[in-house]
Amino acid sequence: MSTVVITAPEPVVSWEQVSAHLRLDGEDEKVYVEALVAAATAWIDGPAGWLGRAIGEQDLETRFSEFCDHMELMAPVIEIDAVEYVDERGESKPAISTLYRVTGQPSRPRLALAYGESWPSARSDVDAVRVRYRAGYPEVPPPIRQAILLLVGQWYEAREAVSIGNAVNQLPFAVEALLSPFRVYR
Structure with a gap:
């Protein structure tokens, strides 16, 4: 058995939502932030996603x-x-x-x-x-949208793979807590 995406979903988090979440003024980093949204969504959604389900239609x-x-x-x-x-x-x-x-x-x-x-x-x-x-969901559940926003926020603030000398907060736990009720284990 294998599953492939024939038609990809539209973004499930809009520019307006993510720019409000990040408290951005203007659209200077729109391309970068939309790429972060796409990466966070791909990590969660579809056949290869962590959730094991389709989120966007x-x-x-x-x-x-x-x-x-x-x-x-x-x-x-x-x-x-x-x-x-x-x-x-x-x-x-x-x-x-x-x-x-x-x-x-x-x-x-x-x-x-x-x-x-x-x-x-x-x-x-x-x-x-x-x-x-x-x-997919006709209306993506709020916890899934919030998890995407948290991931984007973390990646936006910490643009490197390693952070030296900073306090560590386990944001991925918050993301897992939001997503776990929706996860399908295969």
Whole structure:
């Protein structure tokens, strides 16, 4: 199983929010600060993110080597766009939408076979089954936004990897405390 981002999400923290958080006057550092927002968001969001879920609305594709009982998708699922598979002759075919349904807890959605149905025969091959769907929060929860702002603030103030001679405050703990209720462990 692998998940790839087809359409990336829009930034979940706006310039206005981050500039107010950092108490910036003007837009002199807008490009730099927006890069920090992108880095903080990427650390948290999507298939490679720490949370193990999609935060901003995005189009994803999860690929499986075959149809199985419960194919795990990235939370939260908004809607399934398409399920395609490679048949035994090597041709790509769509699966009829009445064959499947989304089940499981909101934090662990799965694509499952609908009652009384059976999966079509798919070639047993890498990425033979592809599920394309929309995932993410229509409105990103405030704790996730705040965690992004805290990370950006820390990185903005401490622009080097090492700080010598300064008191150490464990800001990452605050970020983890905000994010932990949303984390999905895989």
